[in-house]
Amino acid sequence: MTGLNPNLLLAVPLAPLAGSAIAGLLGTKFFGNVAGRKVSTVATILGVLIAFLLSFQTLLQVMDGATFNGTVYRWMTVAGVDLVVGFQIDSLTAMMMCVVTFVSLMVHIYTIGYMAEDEGYNRFFSYISLFTFSMLMLVMSNNFLQLFFGWEAVGLVSYLLIGFWYKRPTAIFANMKAFLVNRVGDFGFILGIGLILAYTGSMDYQAVFQKKELLTTATLPGTDWMVITVACICLFIGAMGKSAQFPLHVWLPDSMEGPTPISALIHAATMVTAGIFMVSRMSPLFELSDVALSFVLVIGSITALFMGFLGIIQNDIKRVVAYSTLSQLGYMTVALGASAYSVAVFHLMTHAFFKALLFLGAGSVIIGMHHDQDIRNMGGLRKYMPITWITSLLGSLALIGTPLFSGFYSKDSIIEAVHATHIPGAGFANFAVLAGVFVTAFYSFRMYFLVFHGKERFGQAHAHGHDHHDDHAVAKAAHGDPHALHDSDAHHEEEDDDHGHHGLAPGEKPHESPFVVWFPLVMLAIPSVIIGFLAIGPMLHGSFFDNVIFVGQNHPAMHELNEEFHGPLAMAIHGLMTAPFWLALAGVVAAYYCYMINPRVPAWFYSKFKFLHTLLDNKYYMDAFNQAVFAKGARVLGEGLWRVGDRAIIDGLLVNGSAKVVGWIAQLARLGQTGYIYHYAFVMIIGILGFLVYFLPFWHA
Numbered sequence: 001m002t003g004l005n006p007n008l009l010l011a012v013p014l015a016p017l018a019g020s021a022i023a024g025l026l027g028t029k030f031f032g033n034v035a036g037r038k039v040s041t042v043a044t045i046l047g048v049l050i051a052f053l054l055s056f057q058t059l060l061q062v063m064d065g066a067t068f069n070g071t072v073y074r075w076m077t078v079a080g081v082d083l084v085v086g087f088q089i090d091s092l093t094a095m096m097m098c099v100v101t102f103v104s105l106m107v108h109i110y111t112i113g114y115m116a117e118d119e120g121y122n123r124f125f126s127y128i129s130l131f132t133f134s135m136l137m138l139v140m141s142n143n144f145l146q147l148f149f150g151w152e153a154v155g156l157v158s159y160l161l162i163g164f165w166y167k168r169p170t171a172i173f174a175n176m177k178a179f180l181v182n183r184v185g186d187f188g189f190i191l192g193i194g195l196i197l198a199y200t201g202s203m204d205y206q207a208v209f210q211k212k213e214l215l216t217t218a219t220l221p222g223t224d225w226m227v228i229t230v231a232c233i234c235l236f237i238g239a240m241g242k243s244a245q246f247p248l249h250v251w252l253p254d255s256m257e258g259p260t261p262i263s264a265l266i267h268a269a270t271m272v273t274a275g276i277f278m279v280s281r282m283s284p285l286f287e288l289s290d291v292a293l294s295f296v297l298v299i300g301s302i303t304a305l306f307m308g309f310l311g312i313i314q315n316d317i318k319r320v321v322a323y324s325t326l327s328q329l330g331y332m333t334v335a336l337g338a339s340a341y342s343v344a345v346f347h348l349m350t351h352a353f354f355k356a357l358l359f360l361g362a363g364s365v366i367i368g369m370h371h372d373q374d375i376r377n378m379g380g381l382r383k384y385m386p387i388t389w390i391t392s393l394l395g396s397l398a399l400i401g402t403p404l405f406s407g408f409y410s411k412d413s414i415i416e417a418v419h420a421t422h423i424p425g426a427g428f429a430n431f432a433v434l435a436g437v438f439v440t441a442f443y444s445f446r447m448y449f450l451v452f453h454g455k456e457r458f459g460q461a462h463a464h465g466h467d468h469h470d471d472h473a474v475a476k477a478a479h480g481d482p483h484a485l486h487d488s489d490a491h492h493e494e495e496d497d498d499h500g501h502h503g504l505a506p507g508e509k510p511h512e513s514p515f516v517v518w519f520p521l522v523m524l525a526i527p528s529v530i531i532g533f534l535a536i537g538p539m540l541h542g543s544f545f546d547n548v549i550f551v552g553q554n555h556p557a558m559h560e561l562n563e564e565f566h567g568p569l570a571m572a573i574h575g576l577m578t579a580p581f582w583l584a585l586a587g588v589v590a591a592y593y594c595y596m597i598n599p600r601v602p603a604w605f606y607s608k609f610k611f612l613h614t615l616l617d618n619k620y621y622m623d624a625f626n627q628a629v630f631a632k633g634a635r636v637l638g639e640g641l642w643r644v645g646d647r648a649i650i651d652g653l654l655v656n657g658s659a660k661v662v663g664w665i666a667q668l669a670r671l672g673q674t675g676y677i678y679h680y681a682f683v684m685i686i687g688i689l690g691f692l693v694y695f696l697p698f699w700h701a
Helices: 006-026 036-063 091-114 121-140 144-162 169-200 205-210 212-217 227-242 251-257 260-269 271-281 290-312 317-337 341-368 386-399 406-420 426-452 471-478 515-541 557-564 568-575 579-597 600-608 610-617 619-671 677-700
Strands: 068-078 081-089
Touching: 006 036, 006 068, 006 081, 006 091, 006 121, 036 091, 036 121, 081 091, 081 121, 081 144, 091 121, 091 260, 091 271, 091 341, 091 515, 121 144, 121 260, 121 271, 144 169, 144 227, 144 251, 144 260, 144 271, 169 205, 169 212, 169 227, 169 251, 205 212, 212 227, 227 271, 227 290, 251 260, 251 317, 260 271, 260 317, 260 341, 271 317, 271 341, 290 317, 290 426, 290 610, 290 619, 317 341, 317 406, 317 426, 341 386, 341 406, 341 515, 341 557, 386 406, 386 426, 386 515, 406 426, 406 515, 406 557, 406 568, 406 579, 426 579, 515 557, 515 568, 579 600, 600 610, 610 619
Parallel strands: none
Antiparallel strands: 068 081
16 A cells, blocks of 8 residues: 555545535534534535545546555454455546546535525435445445445435435335335345355455455355356346346436436436446456356346437436436446446446536526426527536537547447457347447437427426326427427326426526536536547556456457557547447437427327337336336235234234133133132042042052
8 A cells, every 4th residue: 555645535435424414413403403504505515525626636646656455444353354444545446536526516516506495405415415425435445345335325315315305205206116126236236245255255355356266166055056157146236226227227217306416416426336336346256257247248238228218208308318327327337248347437437427417407407497397398498598508418419429529439439349249148239239329319319409499388378297208299399289288198297396386487488597507517518528538548548447457368348449549539530430420410310300390200100109109108117017016016925924924823823812722721720719618628639539549559569
């Protein structure tokens, strides 16, 4: 360990924790609200700012060669296993620290404007700072115990944030759904940690990596399954929950019930990227199992393609971005399966900036539209919200992989890595990531055109409610039918929330958001444009991840990427002639034609392929399946256990049954308790006689 001060490292997670404590303890009604809004705001933002500055300083030192891997606090030693709080600071950790703290800082500033009218203002600041602390503890850990602590802590705080508006039934349902689905993933995660501990005898990363050969030679008792394969798959099941991979993705779209700032924080730079970070950190283990890598590759491919399809039919502006997040997480997972861990982390970093930008841009639009989230009620916002418009455009261009933008370098590298890999499932993965390029461009610019361009559809007497999916009605409205939005068969009443009235009244116009809202948009737009150009050389083709991420000789994807790279500018120029660019361009053109020029096209598709629309609208019936099988099955099992176990066995047999047995014995005993002396004397005589008869043979003997 050289060059890094452990006390300063400890200050990185503790500064947001201190801010969270001040806002949560002194700034809420429960403790008398002695701090007030200003103190809570300053304390939490200052805590995250300190964490960001220290993280940036740490990154600069790490780039100069400094590292740290040591124990900060020893909790206990059990059966020779050390349970400690420890930090492993290297290039992967330092990069994650900077991304988490910078995005969190922008979200904190944004929250000042977005949550200004909410009575839970201080509580929200406390939660997001606590979330930042949890994520920092996760990425800075050097052992599985601390990793699991951070893993569960981000899950707990996300539960609080998704259900922040706890008076709304939909929010309570969404946060419980997120909590339960993540418990499924976490069960697999802790099984993986348990297997590693059982076979290596340690929870420290480096100690486990040094003993990894033990995992490659051992099989699970009673099976021929390799321990390394089972352990890696179990760890990845944990990542499937946190990083919302199919089929454990169902919680993420519903988590849009939380306030928009936390959507940006959870779905851009923190919780959903925890699984990607964990698998990258565990690259020395995953490289030893092609079966596990194939599993990762196929799951990521399914998520990247099929979750993108769902984004096409969404009309809630936040849900479009949410399904985009699912799809992009699939791209990262595909890179992990192709053994291109550094590419996955690179896309994690670029995605954090432009996806946070898109979420916060969506929130700015929601503010301007008086909390109406339906893109069919928008249109023409470009002239009313110029800063939100230009920053959202930049974020969308980065998302679809436009050459020179950050998303181009990371997404194109993923596609090339998949093309170069030979892991089973690579053929399907190659198709999925290429098809996903067109799908991403189509739904991204469908949203962009419907929100910022075309006919103004706000301030009408009849407007859509929240989260509807009816392109047929959109097409009719775009052609000037004022009743189309009202006549949509997808129409349903919008749910009430803490913001009161939704949407602009007739004659009312949108407005640009205040400085504290658009300033983070500008700050996030800058790295969304340039960070890929600046970072691709050192991160993917330089020594940035040397001795941090490990790739085996039998996995050639990164080697081929290195051979084909001739600088970021040359890569961008070459990108203009590749299939991904033309697919993305086709997606943009198709979206423009369908929603700006000829809206009859989506209406025709809707009428001809209504079954497909219904399938997508019902999210492949995954929620219905989970409700019918798992939720209903749990209720049936619970009712059965209650009827048989609780009522019949415990209450009926053990409690009431034992009471009845005692009663029967008492009734029999009462027959002999007459109160007459001659009855008792008779019983005594009979007893003596029986005694003599029983023992007489022994006396003769």
